[in-house]
Amino acid sequence: MNVWIESHSGFVLDVVMEDTEFYQQIQDALIRQVQQLRQRPRIILVTKPELAQVLHPVTDLLHIGIAVMPYLPTVAEVRQGLTEFMKNK
Amino acid sequence: MASFESRGELNAEDLAVIKTLGLKFRGKQRWPLFRLFEPGFPPWAVDGAQTRFLTAALEHAAVITQAFEDRPEKLIEQPGKVLVRVHQAMNRNARWVGQWRPAPQPPEGPPVPVPDTAFLKQLANQVTQGEGIVETDFFYMPAAVQRSRGNVRMGRA
Numbered sequence: 001m002n003v004w005i006e007s008h009s010g011f012v013l014d015v016v017m018e019d020t021e022f023y024q025q026i027q028d029a030l031i032r033q034v035q036q037l038r039q040r041p042r043i044i045l046v047t048k049p050e051l052a053q054v055l056h057p058v059t060d061l062l063h064i065g066i067a068v069m070p071y072l073p074t075v076a077e078v079r080q081g082l083t084e085f086m087k088n089k
Numbered sequence: 090m091a092s093f094e095s096r097g098e099l100n101a102e103d104l105a106v107i108k109t110l111g112l113k114f115r116g117k118q119r120w121p122l123f124r125l126f127e128p129g130f131p132p133w134a135v136d137g138a139q140t141r142f143l144t145a146a147l148e149h150a151a152v153i154t155q156a157f158e159d160r161p162e163k164l165i166e167q168p169g170k171v172l173v174r175v176h177q178a179m180n181r182n183a184r185w186v187g188q189w190r191p192a193p194q195p196p197e198g199p200p201v202p203v204p205d206t207a208f209l210k211q212l213a214n215q216v217t218q219g220e221g222i223v224e225t226d227f228f229y230m231p232a233a234v235q236r237s238r239g240n241v242r243m244g245r246a
Contacts, residue, residue, distance in 0.1 A: 038217065072226060
């Protein structure tokens, strides 16, 4: 695994890994969050069917709902923030 | 991909090639631009082999364009099929013909990892049910990461 970091801010730009390893990281991130909060969310919303497929084995066992939505406002806000951040670099 | 752009869209190398070839272009959306588009990578200049392939593709596209100029609807009237140019060898002669073939399917993605079922069942019993709604996504960063000359990729967030 290779991690690319923006030299001034320390912002993680990229984590280069095999696709299966990338999928594993996504599943692990959800599991870690549930472990840390000791609480499962009611539902996880995603925009990509591919991401729903990756998360489904975990959400199914943890009894978390999952749904694919065409637009997610918070994700859109984060993407816009990243765009603005990179523009100023 | 080949497209016609304004001069400002071309870089110094593009302009140098045009100058070397003695070509002249004027006006907006009149300057030819050739770029390689690959998922995870920013648009990049085409190399020799890609240029030869693109040249052949444009030649065939011109043939199809002329053939269907008066009836473009014919190009989309067979759902699930695409018109493919096929090279046919006939004795000592060879020719290109058009054939309708099934549209290629996208390749299957990598397998989804199977989590530790016993561990997750145990975890499900240890945590409480919340009312939270979580939005999750992954996407390419709006920035390129320079690994080495000729090998630039987009970051993934």
